[in-house]
Amino acid sequence: MHVLISGAAGMIGQRLAARIAREGACAGTPLTRLTLTDVVTPPRPAGFDGPIEARTEDSSSAAVAAELAALRPDIVFHLAAIISGEAERDFDKGYRINLDGMRNLLEAIRQESAKNGPYVPKLVFSSSSGIFGAPFPPAISDEFHVTPLTSYGAQKAIGELLLADYSRRGFVDGVGIRFPSIVIRPGKPNASAGGFFSGIIREPLQGQEALLPVADDVIFTHASPRSAVGFLLHGASLSREQLGPRINLSMPGVCVTVGEQIEALRRIAGDRAVKLIRRAPDKAAADIVKGWPTRFDAKRALSLGFTAEQDFDEIIRVHIEDDLGGRLPN
Amino acid sequence: MHVLISGAAGMIGQRLAARIAREGACAGTPLTRLTLTDVVTPPRPAGFDGPIEARTEDSSSAAVAAELAALRPDIVFHLAAIISGEAERDFDKGYRINLDGMRNLLEAIRQESAKNGPYVPKLVFSSSSGIFGAPFPPAISDEFHVTPLTSYGAQKAIGELLLADYSRRGFVDGVGIRFPSIVIRPGKPNASAGGFFSGIIREPLQGQEALLPVADDVIFTHASPRSAVGFLLHGASLSREQLGPRINLSMPGVCVTVGEQIEALRRIAGDRAVKLIRRAPDKAAADIVKGWPTRFDAKRALSLGFTAEQDFDEIIRVHIEDDLGGRLPN
Numbered sequence: 001m002h003v004l005i006s007g008a009a010g011m012i013g014q015r016l017a018a019r020i021a022r023e024g025a026c027a028g029t030p031l032t033r034l035t036l037t038d039v040v041t042p043p044r045p046a047g048f049d050g051p052i053e054a055r056t057e058d059s060s061s062a063a064v065a066a067e068l069a070a071l072r073p074d075i076v077f078h079l080a081a082i083i084s085g086e087a088e089r090d091f092d093k094g095y096r097i098n099l100d101g102m103r104n105l106l107e108a109i110r111q112e113s114a115k116n117g118p119y120v121p122k123l124v125f126s127s128s129s130g131i132f133g134a135p136f137p138p139a140i141s142d143e144f145h146v147t148p149l150t151s152y153g154a155q156k157a158i159g160e161l162l163l164a165d166y167s168r169r170g171f172v173d174g175v176g177i178r179f180p181s182i183v184i185r186p187g188k189p190n191a192s193a194g195g196f197f198s199g200i201i202r203e204p205l206q207g208q209e210a211l212l213p214v215a216d217d218v219i220f221t222h223a224s225p226r227s228a229v230g231f232l233l234h235g236a237s238l239s240r241e242q243l244g245p246r247i248n249l250s251m252p253g254v255c256v257t258v259g260e261q262i263e264a265l266r267r268i269a270g271d272r273a274v275k276l277i278r279r280a281p282d283k284a285a286a287d288i289v290k291g292w293p294t295r296f297d298a299k300r301a302l303s304l305g306f307t308a309e310q311d312f313d314e315i316i317r318v319h320i321e322d323d324l325g326g327r328l329p330n
Numbered sequence: 331m332h333v334l335i336s337g338a339a340g341m342i343g344q345r346l347a348a349r350i351a352r353e354g355a356c357a358g359t360p361l362t363r364l365t366l367t368d369v370v371t372p373p374r375p376a377g378f379d380g381p382i383e384a385r386t387e388d389s390s391s392a393a394v395a396a397e398l399a400a401l402r403p404d405i406v407f408h409l410a411a412i413i414s415g416e417a418e419r420d421f422d423k424g425y426r427i428n429l430d431g432m433r434n435l436l437e438a439i440r441q442e443s444a445k446n447g448p449y450v451p452k453l454v455f456s457s458s459s460g461i462f463g464a465p466f467p468p469a470i471s472d473e474f475h476v477t478p479l480t481s482y483g484a485q486k487a488i489g490e491l492l493l494a495d496y497s498r499r500g501f502v503d504g505v506g507i508r509f510p511s512i513v514i515r516p517g518k519p520n521a522s523a524g525g526f527f528s529g530i531i532r533e534p535l536q537g538q539e540a541l542l543p544v545a546d547d548v549i550f551t552h553a554s555p556r557s558a559v560g561f562l563l564h565g566a567s568l569s570r571e572q573l574g575p576r577i578n579l580s581m582p583g584v585c586v587t588v589g590e591q592i593e594a595l596r597r598i599a600g601d602r603a604v605k606l607i608r609r610a611p612d613k614a615a616a617d618i619v620k621g622w623p624t625r626f627d628a629k630r631a632l633s634l635g636f637t638a639e640q641d642f643d644e645i646i647r648v649h650i651e652d653d654l655g656g657r658l659p660n
Contacts, residue, residue: 091499133575137473142475143467143474143475144473144475145472145473145476145576146475146476146491147494147575147576148491148494148495149498149575151499154491154492154494154495157491158488158491158492161476161478161487161488161491162484164477164478164484165478165484169421169481245463245477245479246475246477
């Protein structure tokens with residue numbers, strides 16, 4: 001089983017590569033080869049003795065996509081993307097990486113098959129709940145309309161449509177994974193509009209102040225980076241028959257208010273941590289978040305066996321285990 | 331008011347051009363110039379004394395799109411498309427004309443604005459109920475999921491997403507019109523899977539036999555070519571404020587079974603006409619039609635003032651008026 005990961009230097013990409021290497025398998029089949037690609041050199045994961053190629057390149061170009069398809073990986077995890085804020089600031093770059101990158105990959109696979117004999121890999125596409133746009137019903141069903149309110153959301157929604165059509169035509173065996181908010185992201189605070197969802201937990205756990213730009217009653221659906229990797233791997237294991245024609249799936253998650261996030265933090269790290277959250281209302285941030293989806297019922301994903309955390313306390317504990325060495329810093 | 335119509339040699343394009351020329355106005359503003367483009371030379375409509383340019387070209391190319399945008403039409407009706415059956419047979423051509431053609435047009439408009447000063451035309455896009463795919467609820471609401479089961483449907487759905495994003499960013503002032511089945515198409519029987527919806531009325535009205543490949547209980551939503559033109563013109567007249575962010579709209583129509591179509595024919599042209607319909611069950615045709623949407627509630631379009639016929643009898647009468655000179659042939 002040869003596995004290719006694009007966007008392999010990203011937060012999710014690194015964890016996915018690490019887990020596949022550690023387990024020496026993917027989708028129930030032993031790993032024989034791992035190819036990683038990103039615009040910055042992806043780190044080489046430990047635990048796998050077979051060949052690992054770490055490529056530094058822009059995989060969104062047609063030429064690089066053709067090179068990658070010629071390697072004929074059995075499973076492709078297509079995670080490479082420009083994030084929401086950057087796609088909004090740089091219109092051309094967003095379309096080039098998020099739309100053309102996806103289309104070039106699909107075409108490269110189709111052309112590889114036409115040129116060198118049948119080749120239909122499993123293609124796991126990282127989509128986003130950003131394909132949805134307000135106004136929303138109380139819970140977003142699997143049959144809810146796709147009306148993104150960002151260029152990133154539009155590009156991901158187009159990627160889903162391409163993936164479904166190329167799959168229906170038999171060129172790839174696709175599955176689209178619509179991530180909820182993935183928290184708690186490790187590292188420094190960043191400028192993304194939703195960064196505070198991680199920040200109000202991550203910084204206080206480290207004894208540092210965190211800013212909260214929105215009201216406590218803002219509702220959002222979250223899952224951990226560990227669950228995100230689990231979604232991708234579970235997606236890779238599903239057959240066409242299990243998926244049916246609707247291959248793009250909203251993932252489950254923990255739906256909580258910001259206030260409930262804070263109470264989970266209090267249960268795990270005490271009042272001292274909670275006191276480090278400073279309310280700093282920011283109308284611009286609040287307006288952006290208002291357009292984002294709140295609550296998913298994710299029935300299909302749950303019935304197909306996708307799982308996330310049960311509550312926000314568990315998301316915090318996963319962060320402590322996976323990013324803080326299993327214990328709270330003093 | 332300078333109006334551009336792509337696909338102007340097509341059945342709807344010709345009627346749209348004819349009506350705009352006859353009325354000497356579009357969206358409530360006097361017509362000053364009319365530009366028509368298609369891969370075959372569009373006919374010049376009568377009744378308008380101002381400049382009419384009939385261009386013969388492939389407007390899906392970036393170069394031609396740039397030429398058209400440089401003309402700075404106030405309203406663009408983008409009807410140029412490869413139809414469903416052809417897009418399914420010729421994968422590359424479908425994506426080139428239906429997806430790249432739309433994207434090139436949007437980009438040409440954006441670049442024209444960037445190069446030569448603000449230019450934000452009204453862009454009316456002909457989409458299709460083919461963006462939806464089975465299984466369906468009893469009535470397809472305005473919030474139903476977009477899951478096309480044809481390449482044509484995928485390309486139209488992507489066109490809608492691009493239109494919405496370019497509109498949201500202020501590059502165009504877009505509206506997407508999702509046509510139901512448009513009947514009764516004049517002319518000869520054609521090979522399209524849904525051609526019989528027109529054929530079982532059109533041929534018997536002319537004293538000719540028509541084949542019916544599906545069962546009498548097949549349900550579908552129809553509107554006349556006259557209504558199709560009306561949808562486009564009404565779309566052009568709506569403001570951004572009226573449309574809000576969800577600019578792609580399912581149109582109303584007459585939802586009937588094939589059996590009800592036949593009874594309408596009987597009321598208008600008698601048993602003699604109905605006897606010319608010959609049942610010729612065709613599993614392939616039936617299977618294709620099974621994936622098509624049946625019934626729309628079209629609440630938003632109705633509330634925005636779009637109108638279609640009230641029953642199938644009226645659709646037949648419109649055909650007799652518009653295509654048969656107002657009376658039944660003997």
